[in-house]
Amino acid sequence: MGNFSRSQSVRKHVVATKGGVVAAQHRVAAEIGASVLEAGGDAVDAAVATSFAIGVVEPWMSGPAGGGAMVVWREDEQQARTIQFGMRSPASLNPAHYPLSGAGKASDLFPWPAVADDRNVQGATAIAVPGTVAGMELAHETYGVLSWKDLLLPVVGLAREGLLVDWYASLLIASTARELAKDADAAALFLDDGQWPKIAGWTALSATRLNQDRMADTLTRLAEAGGRDFYEGDIAAALVADIQAKGGSLSRDDLMSYRAQLTGTINTPYRGGTVHAAQGLTAGRNLADCLAMMEKTFAPGARPDSTSFAEMARALGKTYERRLREMGDAEAPHAPSCTTHFSVVDKNGNMCAVTQTLLSIFGSRVVSPSTGLLMNNGIMWFDPEPGKPNSLAPGKGCLMNVCPTIGEKDGRRFAIGASGGRKILPAVLNLTSFMTDFGMSLEEAFHHPRIDNSGAGTIVADETLAPDILAALEGIHPVVTTQRTVFPYAFACPAGVIRENGMNMGCTEVMSPWGDAVHEKEGS
Numbered sequence: 001m002g003n004f005s006r007s008q009s010v011r012k013h014v015v016a017t018k019g020g021v022v023a024a025q026h027r028v029a030a031e032i033g034a035s036v037l038e039a040g041g042d043a044v045d046a047a048v049a050t051s052f053a054i055g056v057v058e059p060w061m062s063g064p065a066g067g068g069a070m071v072v073w074r075e076d077e078q079q080a081r082t083i084q085f086g087m088r089s090p091a092s093l094n095p096a097h098y099p100l101s102g103a104g105k106a107s108d109l110f111p112w113p114a115v116a117d118d119r120n121v122q123g124a125t126a127i128a129v130p131g132t133v134a135g136m137e138l139a140h141e142t143y144g145v146l147s148w149k150d151l152l153l154p155v156v157g158l159a160r161e162g163l164l165v166d167w168y169a170s171l172l173i174a175s176t177a178r179e180l181a182k183d184a185d186a187a188a189l190f191l192d193d194g195q196w197p198k199i200a201g202w203t204a205l206s207a208t209r210l211n212q213d214r215m216a217d218t219l220t221r222l223a224e225a226g227g228r229d230f231y232e233g234d235i236a237a238a239l240v241a242d243i244q245a246k247g248g249s250l251s252r253d254d255l256m257s258y259r260a261q262l263t264g265t266i267n268t269p270y271r272g273g274t275v276h277a278a279q280g281l282t283a284g285r286n287l288a289d290c291l292a293m294m295e296k297t298f299a300p301g302a303r304p305d306s307t308s309f310a311e312m313a314r315a316l317g318k319t320y321e322r323r324l325r326e327m328g329d330a331e332a333p334h335a336p337s338c339t340t341h342f343s344v345v346d347k348n349g350n351m352c353a354v355t356q357t358l359l360s361i362f363g364s365r366v367v368s369p370s371t372g373l374l375m376n377n378g379i380m381w382f383d384p385e386p387g388k389p390n391s392l393a394p395g396k397g398c399l400m401n402v403c404p405t406i407g408e409k410d411g412r413r414f415a416i417g418a419s420g421g422r423k424i425l426p427a428v429l430n431l432t433s434f435m436t437d438f439g440m441s442l443e444e445a446f447h448h449p450r451i452d453n454s455g456a457g458t459i460v461a462d463e464t465l466a467p468d469i470l471a472a473l474e475g476i477h478p479v480v481t482t483q484r485t486v487f488p489y490a491f492a493c494p495a496g497v498i499r500e501n502g503m504n505m506g507c508t509e510v511m512s513p514w515g516d517a518v519h520e521k522e523g524s
Contacts, residue, residue, distance in 0.1 A: 019520035023506035068356030085135025124248030128378025137227030162209035214372030273409025320455030420492030
């Protein structure tokens with residue numbers, strides 16, 4: 001039996017506006033993005049500002065030293081595009097330096113065979129070439145209307161103030177305190193006395209803040225020198241020196257040669273509409289496969305029922321079987337990830353769905369002391385056993401679970417995505433089905449109970465689903481029922497926006513204590 005109340009109700013209210021909306025996993029980051037829209041910025045400008053802001057206020061989830069993908073909708077072109085900024089393994093990485101330990105499975109996220117000293121999971125040897133800054137730079141160069149510097153300077157102020165450590169921040173820091181203590185610079189940033197998690201008082205209103213001055217200095221340099229400084233200038237030199245001093249293989253050449261890519265999207269006709277998913281090493285192709293199966297296997301009724309949920313579960317099961325076999329990804333079902341997602345719509349109808357990540361929570365648990373940046377552990381995406389589709393190798397792109405998506409049907413268009421590792425695809429599929437198959441509003445879709453079938457042989461189902469739905473799911477795989485809670489997340493953590501008849505709305509995961517949709521002030 002669980003400990004949590006069954007009479008408590010948690011809701012988030014969705015408000016329609018003619019102005020733009022930013023929906024993000026942290027309210028302050030969404031406010032930064034909304035202020036950009038108020039200043040006349042495009043949805044892409046708001047996305048760039050939000051990306052850097054959320055790296056300050058959710059540093060364990062994402063940041064400049066991570067990677068991800070963005071799907072952009074351009075209203076004047078009536079076209080969706082993908083910006084791919086995934087991580088890569090360093091060119092000098094030697095797979096022989098990651099010998100199998102023979103001690104069972106890895107200690108985090110993926111059930112690979114364990115590597116000696118967890119060198120692919122934690123520490124400088126787990127760091128891949130970051131892509132987030134290049135992705136934001138490419139998006140801004142292609143679609144931005146405000147200056148790069150104007151987008152980053154408000155984020156500098158946010159970092160100079162420092163993240164407020166409330167109960168939720170304390171909980172997340174405590175969850176990884178033992179690993180953070182292994183890196184002196186991570187311990188100095190997140191822990192007291194090198195071992196105790198910074199924590200809010202039981203009854204006091206906490207005034208504890210992280211000291212993010214070094215990150216503020218890095219963001220100032222980035223604002224003034226431009227995005228390529230991260231790859232070719234002073235920031236690059238500092239990053240490489242720091243990581244190599246700690247035993248990593250990241251080099252100046254790795255950073256100098258990195259480029260984000262602007263490509264098309266995977267466009268899937270569905271129920272008379274179209275779903276645009278990200279190209280590249282994402283879960284976009286898997287989403288398209290699920291939709292193609294679902295369109296053939298059931299005709300939607302008035303509400304989601306036992307048939308629709310069962311066919312969704314079957315589609316996910318088949319897709320994950322193929323993904324695990326052919327793409328090599330095999331993430332454990334309940335491990336925490338450190339991904340974030342935010343969605344933006346501006347008053348003109350342009351949209352962005354952005355998912356960015358460090359991979360594990362707190363990434364490699366290594367902080368670059370010269371830059372103040374928490375580094376990724378993208379090397380863990382690779383299978384350390386040779387001869388597999390996703391085996392560890394130098395100069396290789398990382399396979400991600402991210403699934404930023406833009407969908408449209410009957411005059412409505414939505415931009416959605418989620419954090420949550422392998423749970424991301426099921427969450428995006430649930431929400432896409434709710435809004436396209438059953439015509440749900442954004443608010444209804446985000447509050448409706450969901451299922452997760454992400455390839456572990458067990459279906460996770462919201463305990464409030466009807467008994468006949470649970471019975472139908474049991475006919476496919478064993479079912480575990482659970483509540484939606486604040487921590488851990490049994491389901492992914494989505495954020496989305498929608499536009500209909502010139503009105504915009506946004507919503508974030510109901511149980512996320514920090515997530516919120518912030519509206520541009522009308523008339524701005």
